[in-house]
Amino acid sequence: MANIIESFNKINSNIKKLSPNRAVNIVAVSKTFSLEHIMPLINFGHQHFGENKVQEASAKWKLLKNERKDLKLHMVGKLQSNKAKSAAELFDYIHSLDNQKLADIFSKFERENDKKLKYFIQVNIGNEIQKSGVPINEIDGFYTYCTKEKNLNILGLMAIPPNDQNPKKYFKTLSDLNASLGFKELSMGMSADYEDAINLNATFVRIGSSIFGSRS
Numbered sequence: 001m002a003n004i005i006e007s008f009n010k011i012n013s014n015i016k017k018l019s020p021n022r023a024v025n026i027v028a029v030s031k032t033f034s035l036e037h038i039m040p041l042i043n044f045g046h047q048h049f050g051e052n053k054v055q056e057a058s059a060k061w062k063l064l065k066n067e068r069k070d071l072k073l074h075m076v077g078k079l080q081s082n083k084a085k086s087a088a089e090l091f092d093y094i095h096s097l098d099n100q101k102l103a104d105i106f107s108k109f110e111r112e113n114d115k116k117l118k119y120f121i122q123v124n125i126g127n128e129i130q131k132s133g134v135p136i137n138e139i140d141g142f143y144t145y146c147t148k149e150k151n152l153n154i155l156g157l158m159a160i161p162p163n164d165q166n167p168k169k170y171f172k173t174l175s176d177l178n179a180s181l182g183f184k185e186l187s188m189g190m191s192a193d194y195e196d197a198i199n200l201n202a203t204f205v206r207i208g209s210s211i212f213g214s215r216s
């Protein structure tokens with residue numbers, strides 16, 4: 001097993017080199033790994049962790065988050081509406097907001113509870129049938145809906161480029177779209193492509209396997 005702290009530090013210093021003037025947040029995506037495996041990075045002081053399934057995340061993080069209020073949990077996976085309320089209770093950031101039903105549920109949750117979350121709108125940047133995310137030509141309308149009608153705190157856009165293609169042009173498109181909407185934050189880049197993402201203005205990179213090892 002590779003040393004998690006060593007891997008993290010390597011990525012962190014690489015990011016500082018790539019982006020000396022702009023803060024980039026590393027969301028350490030810990031899906032499939034046990035809390036025991038993740039713990040060294042928590043004890044090291046890292047605060048931002050990502051998961052892609054509500055049930056798994058709840059089992060792993062619920063108790064710990066009550067003790068460690070500094071920890072920030074990011075939902076990066078596809079969200080079913082019937083899991084949205086549980087997600088709102090557990091997570092601090094949602095990177096996969098992509099439909100009105102979810103926006104309605106989150107908005108209602110925020111009104112009824114003393115909690116505001118932070119959101120990224122997921123974009124279907126490659127216009128793929130099987131991918132989640134809002135189509136590019138519907139982003140404007142959806143953003144207006146989320147902010148004006150639902151009072152959600154939208155930080156920026158998020159996307160996962162198509163597999164097996166050079167991600168750069170998709171990152172560029174997403175970055176331009178993000179800037180045109182006036183957002184300051186941008187969620188893009190994973191283990192394999194975070195350097196390109198940072199060069200194209202990402203402020204949140206979601207990194208799993210390069211930190212924790214490969215998932216079985």
Ligand SMILES: *Cc1c(COP(=O)(O)O)cnc(C)c1O
Pocket residue numbers: 029031052076077160189190191192206207208209210
């Ligand atoms: C798993 C996952 C990541 C991390 O992927 P790695 O390739 O392990 O870095 C990032 N974003 C999302 C949405 C994921 O599901």
